[in-house]
Amino acid sequence: MCWYCERLCQATTEDTGKAPTLDHFRPLRHFPELAYEWRNWVFSCLRCNGGYKQDNWPLSGYVDPSAADEQDGPEYHFDYDPDTGELIPRAGLDSQARDKALQTIDDLRLNKLDVRRFRLDWTRQFIDTWHSLPIDERSAFVDVATQLGYEFAGASLMAIRQLSA
Numbered sequence: 330m331c332w333y334c335e336r337l338c339q340a341t342t343e344d345t346g347k348a349p350t351l352d353h354f355r356p357l358r359h360f361p362e363l364a365y366e367w368r369n370w371v372f373s374c375l376r377c378n379g380g381y382k383q384d385n386w387p388l389s390g391y392v393d394p395s396a397a398d399e400q401d402g403p404e405y406h407f408d409y410d411p412d413t414g415e416l417i418p419r420a421g422l423d424s425q426a427r428d429k430a431l432q433t434i435d436d437l438r439l440n441k442l443d444v445r446r447f448r449l450d451w452t453r454q455f456i457d458t459w460h461s462l463p464i465d466e467r468s469a470f471v472d473v474a475t476q477l478g479y480e481f482a483g484a485s486l487m488a489i490r491q492l493s494a
């Protein structure tokens with residue numbers, strides 16, 4: 330699964346953008362000393378890595394999908410709009426964190442139409458299933474369906490966070 334767009338990576342001839350790649354979160358061109366630092370490696374589809382992110386490293390940096398510190402990671406920076414399927418900066422961020430969230434969303438095209446549509450379909454299905462379950466089974470369902478390796482695990486968790494609020 331791509332850690333940026335949360336879609337499955339597949340090496341297919343029809344859609345080469347979904348091929349799996351290894352992204353250097355802090356690009357080699359700017360941070361050559363991190364070439365073999367595994368904490369700097371992010372599993373990513375070709376489209377997000379080679380197509381969008383490339384060697385870019387803005388002043389704000391990007392939201393780190395595998396951040397060790399929660400305050401650097403996606404859960405802290407993003408929220409999910411269940412009406413549009415868009416990722417948005419979380420309310421209450423300081424201006425620096427908000428810039429970082431917006432820059433990541435823009436540069437990685439995280440709200441590009443096809444990604445947004447798949448995210449919207451997936452989370453709607455996820456929420457419908459959640460509602461259909463007996464209350465005592467919901468938490469186990471969320472645990473399974475938001476494990477790493479499932480598409481849109483992050484967006485699903487954000488949707489549940491809103492339902493539980």
Ligand SMILES: [Zn+2]
Binds near residue numbers: 335373375377378
């Ligand atoms: Zn991707």
